[in-house]
Amino acid sequence: MMKNLEEKTIATTQIFSGRIVSLQVDKVELPDGKTSTREIVKHPGAVAIIAITPENKIVLVEQYRKPMERTLVEIPAGKLEKGEDPLITAVRELEEETGYECEKMEYLTGFYTSPGFADELIHVYLATGLNKKENAASLDEDEFVEILEVTREEMEQLMKEQKIYDAKTVYALQYLQLEAAAQSK
Structure with missing residues (x-):
């Protein structure tokens, strides 16, 4: 059976916002309850x-x-x-x-x-x-x-x-x- 693998976002910090992409760092709660960070590039597609x-x-x-x-x-x-x-x-x-x-x-x-x-x-x-x-x-x-x-x-x-x-x-x-x-x- 598949475990819940979702990471819940606790906080988002916007680092950069440009013409094509933006960069953010998300603090997340992991499936085991611990926390970590994720660096995310946002793109419009x-x-x-x-x-x-x-x-x-x-x-x-x-x-x-x-x-x-x-x-x-x-x-x-x-x-x-x-x-x-x-x-x-x-x-x-x-x-x-x-x-x-x-x-x-x-x-x-x-x-x-x-x-x-x-x-x-x-x-x-x-x-x-x-x-x-x-x-x-x-x-x-x-x-x-x-x-x-x-x-x-x-x-x-x-x-x-x-x-x-x-x-x-x-x-x-x-x-x-x-x-x-x-x-x-």
């Missing part, structure tokens, strides 16, 4: 889009990631605005980052990126029926990306080369591999 062109290519973006001090190749993604429906965010981010609009945006799943210290939840969508938009929305003023359109095999090679090195894009590749395997049966 995000979307990630597996975008497939009519030519069956996957749309990726390459951008510099300061925490890693390098560029990474990733599926298009972006932060939820306060109170925004993730579907609206996905449609907006696809257009802003890639210049594409889509006929169909299908919700696949969601996952927590680092539940040991952060509450960020990424909602993953599949975008099909892509069309390049004439007057596409532009990137944020501090955002610079290169757009790539690759085959699944090329995406696998980018992962082997550690150019694709983040969880949401690895998830996308695994999803595409499973879909291909299911279709070949």
Whole structure:
């Protein structure tokens, strides 16, 4: 039988509040009655889009990631605005980052990126029926990306080369591999 594993919050101290994340330290009561602290990064959540062109290519973006001090190749993604429906965010981010609009945006799943210290939840969508938009929305003023359109095999090679090195894009590749395997049966 499963024990009660809940940790009850006794007190919260706000350490930092920024444009994207905030940091707090919670004092908690553990299931055995003892107390401890938890450092928690609060994030509004995000979307990630597996975008497939009519030519069956996957749309990726390459951008510099300061925490890693390098560029990474990733599926298009972006932060939820306060109170925004993730579907609206996905449609907006696809257009802003890639210049594409889509006929169909299908919700696949969601996952927590680092539940040991952060509450960020990424909602993953599949975008099909892509069309390049004439007057596409532009990137944020501090955002610079290169757009790539690759085959699944090329995406696998980018992962082997550690150019694709983040969880949401690895998830996308695994999803595409499973879909291909299911279709070949």
